[in-house]
Amino acid sequence: MRRTSASLVAGALVAALAWASTPLSPATAADPSPGLADLTQDLNQILGDAKLTMARAGVVVKSAATGEELYSADAGKLMTPASNAKLFTSAAAVETLGLDYRFATSVLGGRKVGSALTGDLILRGTGDPTILAADYDALAAQVAAKGVKVVTGRLVADDTWFDTVRLGQDWAWDDETAYYAAQISALTAAPDQDYDAGSVIVSVAPGDAAGAPVKVSTTPETDYLKIVNRATTGTSTDVLIERQHGTNTVVITGTVSDTYDEWVTVDDPTRYAASLFRKALAKHGVRVLGPTTVGTGPAGAKELAKHESMPLSELLVPFMKLSNNTHGEILTKAMGRKVAGQGTWAAGLKVVSDYAKASGVQLLNLRDGSGLSRRDGVSPGSITTLLAAVRGKPWFPTWYESLPIAGNSDRAVGGTLRSRMRGTPAANNVHAKTGSLTGVTSLSGYVTSADGEPLVFSIVLNQFLAGSAKDIEDKIAIRLATFSRTAADSPSQLRAEVPAQTANADLECSWQKPVPC
Helix, strand or coil, X not given: CCCCCCCCCHHHHHHHHHHHCCXXXXXXXXXXXXXXXXXXXXXXXXXXXXXXXCCEEEEEEEECCCCCEEEEECCCCCECCHHHHXXXXXXXXXXXXXXXXXXXXXXXXXXXXXXXXXXXXXXXXXXXXXXXXXXXXXXHHHHHHCCCCEECCCEEEECCCCCCCCCXXXXXXXXCCEHHHCCCCCCCCECCCCCXXXXXXXXXECCCCCCCECEEEEECCCCCCEEEECCEECCCCEEEEEECCCCCEEEEEEEECCCEEEEEEXXXXXXXXXXXXXXXXXXXXXXXXXXXXXXXCCCCCEEEEEXXXXXXXXXXXXXXXXXXXXXXXXXXXXXXXXXXXXXXXXXXXXXXXXXXXXXXXXXEECCCCCXXXXXXXECXXXXXXXXXXXXXXXXXXXXXXXXXXXXXXXXXXXHHHCCCCXXXXXXXXXXXXXXXXXXXXXXXXXXXXXXXCEEEEEEXXXXXXXXXXXXXXXXXXXXXXXXXXXXXXXXXXXXXXXXXXXXXXXXXXXXXXCCCC
């Protein structure tokens, strides 16, 4: 793991040192109630798990109503948050862009003479991560409905709403073809209604006989990817589908006995989106005489067609419930574009940082909007400060409902927590954002205690031993759901079985397609 960036402002460093100098023992009241003393003892016991022997564990629990700190361990230590970074990105996005914000994709052109459009046809995007091939088809249909049959110039893909930096500067190269690390562009396309923009679903199925080549298809249908099929039909499925670095060549190797899907990123989403639109134009009888290029459309071009995304209030659901990384990065650049006129990570991250500081957060160092960077740094104390601050916002109910809900089997409700804490007091109670990277796990959000008291909490675990530490998070969350100030819980509640996790703990469960959580 890389060291955390030292590019923190002096004030934040002072705050960090002050927090770090605080004893690591849990904070309790001077004369704690039996229930609070019992909570402290139980959380200490949970954090004594052998998996955390060499790890860094930060946990903070506060009363949401009063701000009283009920428990604190390493509250001010800068830690890798993984997807808990999305809490900051999403809150800043709602505050900056508004719940009604929509991404617009438009088609523009010059003068029409008969059925011919003279000059170039421009496809202009503003970053819509939810646009599908069907939406590009609808745009093409709108152009055809205006009587256009021929475009005398080029098809110009205008993605200048954002800059041309496609990948986060700290992202791992071996993640490049994984859809959770897709390239970011103002023009892109998603394959389905999980809205993983910048990726294509490559599907394989057994051939007609043992040893025969497997059958390959894509969603959406596209020839933008070059498929090299070296896989054969076998008695088991052990297949690798991988895009070669820096190309759009996808090589398929291994054996296939059953259907299997892999979400694969494309190189240059702008040209990919343009290819879908050009194909749709041809389908609707519109012929473009010139080539496809990337650039800026001429001033004064008239709008021929337009598509708008769902509002941000709805986009929050796939973004937060399914922990969609591309949504985080696109929203970051969209904030930069709105506030500073620059669709860049630097401009957008400044908006996020400024919003966090205005909310009382003292320690924050984000390098991207999703938490994929291992150089992202935030403290558990900063997370609970944000969680408490946003409760007073008019948009809070919508944002709160976008968080995954523990134990709720509906994927659009439970999200990345839908298979966790089922059948416990935390089920349908805990609303929290998950986070996962190799050696990193986090869970931060809200829970109502047994007394009906609203609590905010943050759990961030770094550098733990191999395997999953999510059972530790679940035990803490369940314990908070049973917390009562007036009565101590029985030891049996602490030792209650936490449902086993079968997913790969190194990744958000929603990222583990084709079998998501």
